[in-house]
Amino acid sequence: MDALCAALGVSVGEVEDVVANGSKQRYELADGHIRARYGHSLPGHVEMPPADPPPVLFHGTGAGSVEAILRDGLHAGGRQWVHLSPSPETARAVGARHGRPVVLTVDARAAAADGAVFHRGNDDTWLTDDLAPRYLRRP
Structure with missing residues (x-):
């Protein structure tokens, strides 16, 4: 998170705001790190709980x-x-x-x-x- 904030010239609070209020909820914070929720660029699946879909x-x-x-x-x-x-x-x-x-x-x-x-x-x-x-x- 620190490296991201330094590279973008933003505060941790600003990043947290984007994560919490972004229109597509694409990111999440975990253990001081930010990641894409769907893990597009990572091998294997990002752990996500199963959910009952609508019909x-x-x-x-x-x-x-x-x-x-x-x-x-x-x-x-x-x-x-x-x-x-x-x-x-x-x-x-x-x-x-x-x-x-x-x-x-x-x-x-x-x-x-x-x-x-x-x-x-x-x-x-x-x-x-x-x-x-x-x-x-x-x-």
Whole structure:
């Protein structure tokens, strides 16, 4: 934390404020260190407690990826987790980053019943491992 504050020219309090009040809740403080909650750049999974997902979640993607996703399922790719959204609006905003957005519906209830483990990343993000195509559909 000290090295980060020195490099950015900010106080510990300012960093703590960003962590506590950042719009996407991407960071957390632990033992005087700051880290990304999802651990994008670390090997293996960041420890997060499992959570019961809502019955339906959403995945936003670009139109060019839809057929492959519906055929092969969702995969974390370069991330540690598959990222899902609690609302179609949030998923649409995510999908818009990848071209013309398409929102897929995820049957989280069925996936969880079949053993998929979900984690609450923040208010706008649910995380899980790869999901088979049988849990996905176009709305």
